[in-house]
Amino acid sequence: MTLSLEKSSISLLLLLFLAITTISSAHNITLILAKHPEFSTFNRYLTLTHLASEINRRQTITVCAVNNAAMGDLLDKHMSIYTLKNVLSLHVFADYFGSKQLHRITKGTTLTATLFQATGEAPGTSGYVNITNMKGKKVGFATEDNDGHFSSNFVKSIQEIPYNISVIQLSNIITSPAAEAPVAAPADVDLIDLMSKKGCKEFAKLLQNTQISKQFIDLMENGLTVFCPIDKVVNNFLPKYKNLTKNGQISLLLYHGIPDYHSLGMLRSKNGFINTMATTKGKNNKYDFSIKNDGDNVKLETNVVTAKITGTLLDEEPLAVYKIDKVLQPSELFKSQSINSDNSAMGPSSGADDGDGDSNDDGDTTNNNGGMIMNVNGGWFVTFVLSIGLVFG
Secondary structure: OHHHHHHHHHHHHHHHHHHOOOOOOOOOOOHHHHHHHHHHHHHHHHOOHHHHHHHHHOOOOEEEEEHHHHHHHHHHOOOOOHHHHHHHHHHHEEEOOOOHHHOOOOHHHEEEHHHHOOOOOOOOOOOOEEEOOOOOEEEEEOOOOOOOOEEEEEEEEEOOOOOOEEEEEEEEOOOOOHHHHHEEEEEOOOHHHHHHHOOHHHHHHHHHHHOHHHHHHHHHOOEEEEEEEHHHHHHHHHHHHHOHOOOOOOOHHHHOOOOOOOOHHHHHHEEEEEEEOOOHOOOOOOOOOEEEEEEOOOEOOOOOOOOOOOOOEEEEEOEEEEOOOOOOOOOOOOOOOOOOOOOOOOOOOOOOOOOOOOOHHHHOOOOOOOOOOOOOOOOOOHHHHHHHHHHOO
């Protein structure tokens, strides 16, 4: 009896250990900073420069935020979005520095790598930041070659999830000639050619055949997001498409565009309805759809069908183009159907909206508070039940 109990106890400990080791933490910098309006500009530019998604992807990170006034001074320099990305990436450390760690630096000074260094954009070692404890319990921040001048100081801790993410406030932007050097914008993009070469050729043809591709191209300079169904689902959908009037066909295609730029990080942080290029064409009809997030998966839900983003063709402001696994069908043109909230929407009996099966549900989760969550790959409850069974069975 004693031996059996000992075996059960050992088994319980092993199972609990396995459960704990599968726990992972996640964070969302956008949600963390959203609770602090004084950092709204910094927060916005983390999203616009795509740094937010990179921060959320990393498990150990320190974000050095500055308030709206300090960001105003930076924006007064009228840098391109690409240069701003380099400057802000200098404020994201690839290591954890909470308030206590900053005041207890070994030998009083250290160098830490930033995302500016990690991306390869920094010349030499200009992507390293010097952190030094100074008189009066101040902590200074500057680039590696700072000649003893620290352009920014630690102000306070905003939020800390130990050894996962530390968000702190600095007094000013860390100045860096290397990070502030002008960066050339990417070459002009041929939208139709891009879609045609990356799995959305049939959708591109429809845009050209209806002669509305120009409406998409005209919006590119000021901001455009396009959701293009892959070739297989477009081909399967063509019978329904051909039954529409010409105006209906145009509205359907415009329904796949948003007249504004939305990075994948922005879409992941958004839940709710969004207008499309067809909205203004619909008069009394809305022609909108809902964006819903399930971890890293972004779903586009109409009253007829639910599509999922399965890939990115391009995500460089001011243009974002994403592959989706279904044709978006507005209720203004198609009969509404009951949507299964856990899966893609019920397709028509002809199977016109079947996807290509290339989507990948990774089950990642981010909580609404931007803090740590627990994820045991769906197995923690099963593990617990089995453990109890071993002890009392």
